[in-house]
Amino acid sequence: MSAGEFELINHYFKPAPDALNPASVLLGIGDDAALIQPDAGQALVVAADTLVSGVHFLADAPAAEVAQRALRVNLSDMAAMGAEPRWFTLALTLPKTWSDETRREWVADFSRGLKDCADGYACSLIGGDTTSGPLSISIQMLGQVPAVKALRRDGAGLDDFVLVTHTLGDSAAALATLDEDSLNVAEAALDETDRAYLQSRYYRPEPRISEGVLLRDIASSAQDISDGLLADLGHLCEASDVAAEIDIAELPLSLTLQKFDVGQAQRWALTGGDDYELVFTVPEQNMPQLAMAQAQGRIQATVIGRIVSGAGVHCELDGAPFSVDTTGYRHF
Amino acid sequence: MSAGEFELINHYFKPAPDALNPASVLLGIGDDAALIQPDAGQALVVAADTLVSGVHFLADAPAAEVAQRALRVNLSDMAAMGAEPRWFTLALTLPKTWSDETRREWVADFSRGLKDCADGYACSLIGGDTTSGPLSISIQMLGQVPAVKALRRDGAGLDDFVLVTHTLGDSAAALATLDEDSLNVAEAALDETDRAYLQSRYYRPEPRISEGVLLRDIASSAQDISDGLLADLGHLCEASDVAAEIDIAELPLSLTLQKFDVGQAQRWALTGGDDYELVFTVPEQNMPQLAMAQAQGRIQATVIGRIVSGAGVHCELDGAPFSVDTTGYRHF
Incomplete structure (x- = not known):
């Protein structure tokens, strides 16, 4: 994490001290990496999807909606595997040309949409990275499924x-x-x-x-x-x-x-x-x-x-x- | 995953059928998500870092070197936690303006650098996403450490x-x-x-x-x-x-x-x-x-x-x- 991102992340993304992380999150945002404890006997399901401004959403789309969409497309990959979503990281790239105020407003709006969506699907933001560049959002989602139960693409049989x-x-x-x-x-x-x-x-x-x-x-x-x-x-x-x-x-x-x-x-x-x-x-x-x-x-x-x-x-x-x-x- | 990325990923990133995935990778590149089996008794360490062209590397930097650097900065987060790196996903954003040939050459070079580095640190690419937009690379790394042994930032004591x-x-x-x-x-x-x-x-x-x-x-x-x-x-x-x-x-x-x-x-x-x-x-x-x-x-x-x-x-x-x-x- 770079120095500048600390303020942004601490302010907008870090849960309040009284908002308890789920017990599975041993160490959340703020260290070099997050530490999570998957449940015994479950396989881990990992998906990543990136949304780029002007490609996957309109440049003037409301930030909260962009957050919802970014999280939901990753959640959909969990659904497609029969997995339950649990944790995710966020890599946020924000234009250097934005004023501090624009950045703050956008991030405040984005983090609100992200939290609303994450709460609704019982998954937690555990870490990430913010950096300068053309506006884009990359989310990696982690979920769990018993290994033998995972829904794969290669199981379709004749007459199904x-x-x-x-x-x-x-x-x-x-x-x-x-x-x-x-x-x-x-x-x-x-x-x-x-x-x-x-x-x-x-x-x-x-x-x-x-x-x-x-x-x-x-x-x-x-x-x-x-x-x-x-x-x-x-x-x-x-x-x-x-x-x-x-x-x-x-x-x-x-x-x-x-x-x-x-x-x-x-x-x-x-x-x-x-x-x-x-x-x-x-x-x-x-x-x-x-x-x-x-x-x-x-x-x-x-x-x-x-x-x-x-x-x-x-x-x-x-x-x-x-x-x-x-x-x-x-x-x- | 979009349709276009299939060819790219299958060709350059998917391991050859005879190159065995580690046993921990139950399902690698090619499905909606990857399926991995963490070792029992270990906590999972999760880090994500993004590199943007012109910000974190020069626009004309050799693709293999960019790959090395992108992976290494994430591996460094594992080191800082005392963790052993195991698996990673890659979100690759490539300019739409690139010709097919430029894209192929860059990705071939990039995937070679990535593989060289991953092999050297015993970690495996398990999935990801390629999309169009300004050149950037977002890697999420997963590693393992016994939970009580993780190296955190908050443990320094007086006189240390x-x-x-x-x-x-x-x-x-x-x-x-x-x-x-x-x-x-x-x-x-x-x-x-x-x-x-x-x-x-x-x-x-x-x-x-x-x-x-x-x-x-x-x-x-x-x-x-x-x-x-x-x-x-x-x-x-x-x-x-x-x-x-x-x-x-x-x-x-x-x-x-x-x-x-x-x-x-x-x-x-x-x-x-x-x-x-x-x-x-x-x-x-x-x-x-x-x-x-x-x-x-x-x-x-x-x-x-x-x-x-x-x-x-x-x-x-x-x-x-x-x-x-x-x-x-x-x-x-």
């Missing part, structure tokens, strides 16, 4: 059902509505509630933590949808050495997305990035267990297809092959 | 000796010689060996891992020197609620640094950042154990002062107070 949680395509629609010039589809039909819904879906994707934990005993494979369903299901199929057949008509769309042209909405659901829902596979014999969990309100999931032999993801609509012109959002 | 490993100020001298315009002190006296030595000290600081492990049973507190001795010893004193008295004449200087004006060399040793040596405190009763280890060649350390009551770091030269005009390198 393919499912996704909740609805797809909302984040892509949000980006279109945030960038007002680019939207020319059914805009008029959106009311303020729709807009607020889409923005919340983009900035505050809901990491499916409890669903992931539930799926430890049900799913044969899982991953989160960050690059778009087609791309991410493609990765899962490749890792599992199988193919998937998807019925476009079954893609779950939110009420807001249903206000758009159906073709547009389906394209967003197939290829729009940043949904952070889970795509997962379930062997037929585990489907009753899933249906029971669904009936209990413990998970909301939709069957969109099956696993078959071969390679790639094949889409059908009304029994005919359906081709899509792009295979996912590419940050590069 | 203050020591540093090896020599100080070389990195600051390196920065001065790398930036040829700024050097006007004793430049003529440096030969090629001196220059190579300084550059190596800057780009490849030697994390004092084995020294840290040794000091688990000897030192009362420790931290690494990233912001300069005065600043970092100041942090240690603040955390321990004590003061330190330092004898400037005792600061260990390399033969190369001794070719500079002694006042300049001492200023670099006191305030130059990026040394990544350890500053630590040893109770008098543990000094024989340290002397024994020193005689066995297991550590090279120099007594530079004592811990006293009060606050701050007080410097003396020839028995008179010595004041320094700056208290350390500030990244901010």
